[in-house]
Amino acid sequence: MKKYVSELLMIPGPTPVPNQIALAAAKDMMSHRGGVFKKLMLDLTAKLQTLLQTKNEVVVLSASGTGGMEAAVSSCFCRGDKVLIAAVGNFGKRWIKLAKVYGLEAEVLEYAYGQAVDPSAVKALLAKDTEKEIKGVFFQMNETSTAVLNDVEEIAKVVKAHGALIVVDAISGFLASDLKIDEWGLDVVIAGSQKAFMLPPGLAVVAVSEKAKKAIETSDLPHFYLSLKAALKQAAEGQTPYTPAVSLIYQLVESVNLLAEEGLDSIFDRHERLMKAVRSALRSLGLKLLNENDGTASRAVTAVYPPGNLNADEIRKKMKDDWGIALANGQDELKGKIFRIGHLGFIDPKDVLAVIACLEIVLSQLGMPGIQWGKGVQAAQNVLAKGD
Amino acid sequence: MKKYVSELLMIPGPTPVPNQIALAAAKDMMSHRGGVFKKLMLDLTAKLQTLLQTKNEVVVLSASGTGGMEAAVSSCFCRGDKVLIAAVGNFGKRWIKLAKVYGLEAEVLEYAYGQAVDPSAVKALLAKDTEKEIKGVFFQMNETSTAVLNDVEEIAKVVKAHGALIVVDAISGFLASDLKIDEWGLDVVIAGSQKAFMLPPGLAVVAVSEKAKKAIETSDLPHFYLSLKAALKQAAEGQTPYTPAVSLIYQLVESVNLLAEEGLDSIFDRHERLMKAVRSALRSLGLKLLNENDGTASRAVTAVYPPGNLNADEIRKKMKDDWGIALANGQDELKGKIFRIGHLGFIDPKDVLAVIACLEIVLSQLGMPGIQWGKGVQAAQNVLAKGD
Structure with a gap:
């Protein structure tokens, strides 16, 4: 037995990957610089916007979720920026590591395993920042390592009152419960293919607000492959700055169609x-x-x-x-x-x-x-x- | 929900079809008249013999199980032959219909739903046939419609003593429990791809004894696509008389490898x-x-x-x-x-x-x-x- x-x-x-999505990876390769792929990408991003409940621009990075997180850090901030990280587990710590790598000055709210972020603690900490030195607040929608769902809406409310960029790792949380990007005013939201999308790993979906785009324009941190600036510029044309993972894109198309239907x-x-x-x-x-x-x-x-x-x-x-x-x-x-x-x-x-x-x-x-x-x-x- | x-x-x-087998259908098509396919078929039939516990010749028909049943009837008997059919359900009745279509004179042992064939009743009936007019005995290993497993070994014993061909529909029964073709002396045994092989429907596997081959030589019933004679002749060369269902054959190769390993x-x-x-x-x-x-x-x-x-x-x-x-x-x-x-x-x-x-x-x-x-x-x- x-x-x-x-x-x-x-x-x-x-x-697990549904057969219908698994088989989509076997479709014939196509040129990612041709008109067919362009149309496919434009359709895909429009459907992603609907699922993400946003009119913000959405880009698809050929990288796993961590790549999307790094893109947010390296594309939206400047050397020495102060940021606030509310960490409730292992993926919260990943924000801390990324901030360190890029030389951001991180203030950290850390919680015991199993606890969620306390929005009032975030509020209290931001209230002290009268000079508005804190440029961004990072947290997880869902902390996978401790099985905790943060109250994104409430956290976003207090950050919005302050004015810092709201950066949400929604990799494992997206689609598992409600996430209203526009209504809650989230600036950068990252989703990953191997979660509720039911795809193999390899794609990160990043939604970027107008406010975040302004920050992207002035960022002086080093970034190239994971550049949101480059991705946004190309996305308007249904293109990607570098060669995309074509078979995973085929699968994502299949997935968003299934999800939209549901x-x-x-x-x-x-x-x-x-x-x-x-x-x-x-x-x-x-x-x-x-x-x-x-x-x-x-x-x-x-x-x-x-x-x-x-x-x-x-x-x-x-x-x-x-x-x-x-x-x-x-x-x-x-x-x-x-x-x-x-x-x-x-x-x-x-x-x-x-x-x-x-x-x-x-x-x-x-x-x-x-x-x-x-x-x-x-x-x-x-x-x-x-x-x- | x-x-x-x-x-x-x-x-x-x-x-359900395991992914590994499902994906085998996507392999590149090949010429079924080339050397690669020949080797593949010879390997496949050798492995099928092992699973079927037989040294008898094994052919693969591109037809569902019923095609295999028809091949047994139309290839092994002659016009007006007397046969005995032991029927315990809907697929038992299929033997009766096939015998009628081909003009065989069928004596029928029929059982209430849920009952199995009584070997002693078969024995008693065959004992009356002192002239050996009954040329074949047909039954199911497993009657799918009533969820009954017949005692193939015991039935075969009494038929062997008489001398008629033993024809077993093992379509849904094969691999679900033991079936010793050689030890029990079964002459024609039919298996189907969509059962324990875990394949989509479309292939019938038929094992043919030396005794059955002699009957096949003298058969005067009309048969062409489902001809066991033609299939046996070609199988020796790793070929099929007509175009085989190539993708299903790829899948059967995958299946027998998995099953042999188990x-x-x-x-x-x-x-x-x-x-x-x-x-x-x-x-x-x-x-x-x-x-x-x-x-x-x-x-x-x-x-x-x-x-x-x-x-x-x-x-x-x-x-x-x-x-x-x-x-x-x-x-x-x-x-x-x-x-x-x-x-x-x-x-x-x-x-x-x-x-x-x-x-x-x-x-x-x-x-x-x-x-x-x-x-x-x-x-x-x-x-x-x-x-x-």
């Missing part, structure tokens, strides 16, 4: 339900979540402690070996101490039900006492069975 | 476990199986009555609409009266666990009283959790 199980990627990206409400709804089902199931089995606050629960991933003296890595190994289910490890100091269940993108209720059923078996086989098979499944069923 | 569920084919063929014991084992898990789960929910006899339970599919006054078609519709799970209808007089859950080919324990969880929800939402969510899942977990 063990030799023959299909693989199910329950990690927070890459998610509609944002349905996309948000299914992510919310899977999140609730997973949390309810894990709790019913007596497991402790890293982030117990339902109000800031990630729609994309759930982080959980192993029960009792069980080993998180052993749980993950046995889920993989026995059932073909890939779960994610913790990151940083949480490595080996938690495991994470991804439930975004091309993951559906059937997958969640199966994962909980398999997890019940694995936990009891590894020695968790008193676990009743089917109980966690029942909790998930109770969430998922609700009609539209 | 309803708008966005992935499709899970839990029907007795076609089964090994027959593991293949049989996983099918048996899924069958046991499904039966145990359905029974724990109080459902009545069409074939209650575990000894003749199909390893490929399980047929079950809807509980109480629930409608089988409504159950299937709701499973499809709400959860994206395709279940099979009954056939013939069982249409609308039962539903069938396929569990062969590229179906794995996770799929079975999810299907049972979803079925629990659907049954109670359609009004089945007293159903406890998670109970059927638990029964399936109890079967599937057993180590190797």
